[in-house]
Amino acid sequence: MYQDIIYEETGKVATITLNRPAKMNALSDQMRSEIRQVVAHLQRSNEIQIVILTGAGKAFCAGGDINVMKANIDKQIPYEDRLMAYRRDVVEMVQTIKSIPQLLIAKLNGATFGAGCSLALLCDIRIAASHVKFGLPFAKRGLIPDWGASYYLPRVIGYAKAIELSVSGRTFSAQEAKAINLIDYEVPELELDEFISAYINKVLMSSPFAIRIIKKNMEASWHQSLETALEQEASLQSSCYLSDDHREGVESFIDKRQPEFNGK
Template sequence: MSDAVLLDVEDGVATLTMNQPDRMNPVTGPISEGIENHLDTVEERDDVRCVVVEGAGGAFSAGGDIQGMKDRLEGDESLDEAVDQLERGLSETMVKLVTCTYPTVAKVDGPAVGAGANLAIGCDVVLASDSASIGFVFNQVGLSVDGGTSYLLPRVVGVNKAKELVFTGEILGAAEADDLGLFNHVYPDEEFEDQAGAMVDRIAAGPTVALSRAKRLIQDGIEKDLEQALHDEAAAQGVVFDSHDHREGVEAFLEDREPEFEGR
């Protein structure tokens, strides 16, 4: 497998590191395929409780490969082939990320733009450093949007603000992105790794079965009416009631101690 994306699993945390720093980790070709393949691997493991996505070399991801766009324009690839490649590449990667069984965390240190911005907000929690920035800059190269922008961005910032960010291509600094809800937390640069690591550890230490069900319920809830949401919540609890971590949580509460969840 290509080393464009590295996978490390330690203490229940699967870290996917985009590893093309000389190109600012473009979410195309090897990186898109690497994320997708590693997510498949993660889903098959029984020792994962949280997934982290990060970028190497001072950037999260610069999004599209501009040189690749130029090569396509000058080559003989048909429009149908280009669209098919997009759907089989980045689109499938985003679906696997958003629907990943486990809680996902983006660690954004440096720029996350274009498809890279979508990769960040496609995660369940987005942690950023003071040096982070984010922008949906497709208009700068005369493109519409892809990578799930039309689905993800309005759900975070609202429809009108999403349109503004896409129409202007504005790149937001960490503080402004935090105010809009694009980042969950922003940490000082010198504390980023420690603070983000503590948050990841906290999520990974939770009741994995329950969190996975809660994740799906929250994601799907926006499309449901109240009665359907309540029905689906009850059905999910029917599964979680039988989990080891539920029993541990109840016993820990009654014994006035911290629970020690095992992810099962």
């Protein structure tokens, strides 16, 4: 069904695998088109609660395709045309990925560079194998961090470290990524699948209704004053009080049993 990604559903979990292993899963127009299709499906799905984003082969994503960059330079594309293409290929794609309503987990199985690192930042939770290398070599190509990195990177790891990694473009380890909070968990390579499976099982014990609201509310809070955030919190929590999942969460606790949420 797809060419540059693999999409699979197992129960309540969907997996999107970037599938250009010979190119270290460098981003392509085809890949972007297919991701758009998958996200449209996820937005309609009431069954899927968790989405895993990972890469085929030895890389998560190496970022942009250098050969495509060279071809575009040779074409001498005018500024206005480049701007329109960027808005379509990057700006809209970032907004598309951030519109995924389910919990989005980055399974970083290999090299995570450039826009691949930016792509990981768009995920809600990042779990990396201990051998994974990271880097933001944009400046070495005469570019700036993109795919939302200029927004998310300083907010996630702090301004000073974001600047340092961006201007040096140096490669760094999963251990350093964990130390600066770029990733949430650093796991031995052979234990990555087992760790993520166990983590998913923990999340699936929580209300999918609450998880979607948590994700939406915390994302919005980055742009809000405390007063606005508290008012939105009040509105959303009042909706939660009236949900089936809240009733089930309370009753299952009293009954000393596992909850059976319906996501409503």
